[in-house]
Amino acid sequence: MPKNVPHYPRPPISLIESDIPNWGVDIYIGGSTGAADVQLLREHNITTVLNCAVNLDIDYVDLQDEQRTDIHRNFGWGPIRYYKIGLIDGPGNPESMVLAGYHLMRSSLIQDVPDKPSYKVRQKGNILVHCRGGRSRSVTIVALFLHLEWPEKFPTLDSAIAHIRDKRQLHPDEWFETPKPMLVELAHRAVKMETLLRQAGFNKDALNQDL
Template structure:
């Protein structure tokens, strides 16, 4: 796993990046750990199983994560809200990604005969490289969902940026602007806090 090795982005994009960021409470009181990562990690069943990840949110328009079964037979629950890494997204599109993440955190895992085998676990938020889109969406979610623990969007982004080992140029400015626009409004926060 990559942590802060300073690999060039080209090399890093071929290395699984899977980093725990924070935990949030589920409706039943259990803890869901949220991870940030890249497509390589989202496609690595052994790494996902080891981290306890059973769901992923892909926020990249330009990459697709295939269906995946973990070595223990659990089917990874996948969701995707494809964002462009830069200009071209609407605030409602980023809000959809944040709401999809909340859905993955809070959705039950019913054991029904016609559903793929699944169990509650942790959630990975990823894009291609795990540097811009996934960081912006995850930071916005944490700030709006748990403002007591994450009182400032900027501080939350800085915390994930440091954990991720990102340069100050990530997330990209257009992603930061959209996240900031949504953080200033009240509607999305009200939906998340119910």
């Protein structure tokens, strides 16, 4: 494996795909600076943000809860719907967590937000998936999503990764770690897990109706 390979510049966020079939949203990938730029999110009609990194937190709170006092960290409401799956950028993750990232991304798009005062962001918009650099963990989850949700265009996981590398402007010298090989392997195993679930008759869309 190459050593001391420089990290090449890339945009704060990158459009990966537009108007995803069955979802009608655009998918973006970004790093921490892009995810933390609320004005940039608004410009791209991003209302949902999925953070893939266990070692990165972003404070979106712009309207504090009335219960907050000086002894508390900020909590309240932000300008986007914020979800998190805590992946390590390297070894240490179970494949079930990568599969959970796919289901969390998918579920965030399905979720029907109630019309209640405590739910400040109800409008449907585009989604940003990010990690610290927007080059490994986020790429893994979005590639898994594209392959499983749009197999006609992305018949393999590797084809989805190649597409993201191009759209995210990841330099070929970085490809050995964009994404990290162990995350790619976990994603392949997650595909097999999801395939087995579907073969067993698990219908994720009908499940709640049957309970």
